[in-house]
Amino acid sequence: MLKIAGLIKSFGALRALDSVSIEVAAGAIHGIIGPNGSGKTTLFNCITGLLKPDSGTVHLADRDITGQRADLIAGMGIRRTFQAGKLVPSLTVLENVMAGVNDSVGKAAVDTFLRLPFVASRRERDIESRARRALAVTGLEASADRWSADLVWTERQLVQIARALVSDPKILLLDEPASGMGRKETEKVEEIIRVVREGGVTVVVVSHDVKMLMNLSDTVTVLNFGQKIAEGSPEAIQKDPRVLEAYLGAE
Numbered sequence: 484m485l486k487i488a489g490l491i492k493s494f495g496a497l498r499a500l501d502s503v504s505i506e507v508a509a510g511a512i513h514g515i516i517g518p519n520g521s522g523k524t525t526l527f528n529c530i531t532g533l534l535k536p537d538s539g540t541v542h543l544a545d546r547d548i549t550g551q552r553a554d555l556i557a558g559m560g561i562r563r564t565f566q567a568g569k570l571v572p573s574l575t576v577l578e579n580v581m582a583g584v585n586d587s588v589g590k591a592a593v594d595t596f597l598r599l600p601f602v603a604s605r606r607e608r609d610i611e612s613r614a615r616r617a618l619a620v621t622g623l624e625a626s627a628d629r630w631s632a633d634l635v636w637t638e639r640q641l642v643q644i645a646r647a648l649v650s651d652p653k654i655l656l657l658d659e660p661a662s663g664m665g666r667k668e669t670e671k672v673e674e675i676i677r678v679v680r681e682g683g684v685t686v687v688v689v690s691h692d693v694k695m696l697m698n699l700s701d702t703v704t705v706l707n708f709g710q711k712i713a714e715g716s717p718e719a720i721q722k723d724p725r726v727l728e729a730y731l732g733a734e
């Protein structure tokens with residue numbers, strides 16, 4: 484479904500991604516773990532077109548999407564959330580989720596869409612009902628009309644997921660979706676991710692939370708200093724000496 488081959492990305496002398504290759508199977512939940520600064524977010528940025536890799540390729544099914552524009556990649560069905568991502572505080576929860584439709588065509592279009600009264604109302608109603616469905620997946624349907632500024636941290640994280648879901652993505656990339664959450668809230672996020680996958684979406688999850696990723700993932704990739712140091716089933720990864728070393732060395 485998603486094939487990353489030999490991806491390299493440097494920032495000056497720092498190699499944030501050092502020839503990383505990962506294959507994400509269709510319908511999978513694929514976890515990516517690694518210590519701080521190991522290149523997880525940079526990987527997402529290279530996949531989604533926010534950064535151009537120095538070399539290597541990214542394929543979506545058979546299509547080479549390497550270095551394409553972010554809006555085009557989003558339009559092909561790869562959607563993401565941002566680590567500690569922000570919502571527009573002056574919009575309601577529902578409006579924030581609806582605006583996710585336009586993430587594929589950039590910020591200007593969001594403004595145009597939300598402000599111009601002559602935008603086809605049918606399209607708007609359609610987007611609204613999709614946004615309400617996405618909110619229902621994250622358990623926030625009753626919060627649709629609240630102001631985003633009034634949400635607590637956990638709710639904001641969930642709205643981000645709903646916002647990424649509103650366009651029916653093929654692949655959802657989640658960057659630390661449960662950061663700053665307690666165990667109970669994290670389990671809720673795990674459950675949401677499972678429901679999303681049941682709906683036919685392939686999910687790639689970046690997390691520091693080893694327990695969460697081991698619970699959730701079909702396959703786990705471990706990054707350390709920009710390199711893939713291990714990959715396999717959660718059971719195999721937990722016993723892998725390279726992984727134990729990377730984590731023990733880092734903490």
Ligand SMILES: Nc1ncnc2c1ncn2[C@@H]1O[C@H](COP(=O)(O)OP(=O)(O)OP(=O)(O)O)[C@@H](O)[C@H]1O
Binds near residue numbers: 520
């Ligand atoms: N735009 C940038 N310019 C310069 N250096 C960067 C940039 N983005 C990331 N880096 C560096 O690249 C390395 C990888 O960063 P990245 O954000 O991908 O790590 P991460 O695994 O997501 O870390 P974390 O767990 O803290 O989110 C880090 O050393 C970081 O400082």
Ligand SMILES: [Mg+2]
Binds near residue numbers: 523566658
């Ligand atoms: Mg990161």
